[in-house]
Every structure is written in C-alpha cells, then in structure tokens.
Amino acid sequence: MSETPESYRLLIADVYELAGLSRRTSEALARTAGQTTARWHVLSVVSDGPRTVSSAARRLGLARQSVQRVVDGLVADGDLELRANPDHARAPLVAISPSGAAVLAELVRRSDADRSALLGRAGVSAAELDAARAVVRRLLSALGAADRRPTS
Template sequence: MTEEADLYRLLIADVYELAGESRRTSEALAGEVGQTAARWHVLSVLSDGPRTVAGAARRLGLARQSVQRVVTDLVRADLARLRTNPDHARAPLVELTAEGRSTLRALVRRSDADRSAVLREADLTRDDLDGARAVLRRLTATLRDHARER
C-alpha cells in the first residue's frame, strides 16, 4: 500500500464525515422553519421547474418511492402541486406552489447565514473552497472514467 492510497482513504472518510455533519445540521436548520431536510431537498430540485417524481429521484440519487412519500407530504402541505404531464399521462409533473417557493427561500436564507458563520469560524477563504472543490471534482471525474474503462 502506498502512502497516497492511505491518504486517499482518509480523505474519503473525511468527506463522509463532512457530509454526515452537513446532513445533521441541515436537518436542524430545516426544523427551525418547520421542515425536514428531505422536504428541503425535494423543494430544491423542483425549484428549477416541474419534473416527475422519477426525474426528481434521479436528480437526487434516491429511490423513487422515498421521493414519492416526500412529494405526497409536500402536496398535502400545499408546498407543491401535481399537474398533468403532456408526455406521460400516468406520471404527473410536480411543481412548487407560491408557498413552496417562499418556504425554500426561508430555508436558503437560514442556511446561508449559518454556513457563512461556519466558514468564518473555520477561517476558510474562497481560494480554500475553490481548491478543495477542484481536487474533489478531479477525483470524481477520474474515478468515473476509471470505472467506465473496466
């Protein structure tokens, strides 16, 4: 085993830990405005326009059934609505309502304030974040290419 391979494994462990911590804090932030992180994620994916439940699930990398449960909750709460899909009669389009857009804006405002405070406390600069993203994107692309070559 090489030192680089060991460092790679530690980096991946750190990424998982960061993702877990981010999910936990996102859940707490969502709760402050009466929502869940799952609802927040679906609201976000619907923010760029209507899509089917299957399309939202693909975008989120989740099972269609789990997204369907969240969509059902959002429709009941009047944060989203279903409309006829001209391309597929049995797969309606899901879109945000005005209340859903307002709720998403509140979630984003709360999150931006919290994350800005965290970044200040961590003393991270834009260059730090850009560099970290560049490394992660390069690793992701290389892993994807490597998997295709097999």
C-alpha cells in the same frame, strides 16, 4: 502525478464526516422552520424547474419510492404542484408552488447565515472551497466514467 490511495481514503472519510455533521446542522435548521431535510432537499431539487419524481430521486441519489412519499406530503401541504407531463402521461411533473418557494427561501436564508458563520470560524475562503469542489468533481467524473464501463 503519483497515485495515493491512502490520501484518497482519508479524503473520503473526511467528506463522510463533513457530510454527516452538515446533515445534522441542516436537520436542526429545518426543524426550526417546521420542515425536515428530506422536504428541504426535494424543494431544492425541483426549484430550478419541474421534473418527475424519478428524476428528482436520481438527482438526490435516493429511491423513487422514498422521494414519492416526500412529494406526496409537500403536495398535500401546497408546497409542490403536480403538472401534466407531455412526455409521459403516467409520470406527472413536480413543480414548486409559491408557498414552497417561500419555505425554501426561508430555509436557504437560515442556512446561509449558519454556513457563513461556520466558514468564518474555519477561516475558509471562497477560492479554497472552489478548489476543493474542483477536486471532488474530478473524482466524481472519474468514478462515473469507471461506473459506465462495460463489464465482461
């Protein structure tokens, strides 16, 4: 397989552009539900089980302090709950509450409808998305391995 740095650069530029446009449509969808994308992302990342703010921040690729501010607002609104962490007394676990799960379900419903329409307009199949994702995952894996190599 030949290396093609220019093709990689073009792919990354397209991924950034897609991410930016997708983020803007997500922001608009979140606003219609009285939310922000930051709140949506935090609800989503804790929806599969309780985790610490630090863990949520790592998963989202954000600073712990910015995620903490969002978590604080979601807790105040009753969409997240803090639970005791048996592994670390000073780092509670953040869990989604029933009202937070309902908010997330509504956001996902709206997003799925919007994304289905987009994929229809683009004529993109699930198989094509899976193939594109496989390439992106391989690149992520290679970048992660390179990032973990010791430097001299």
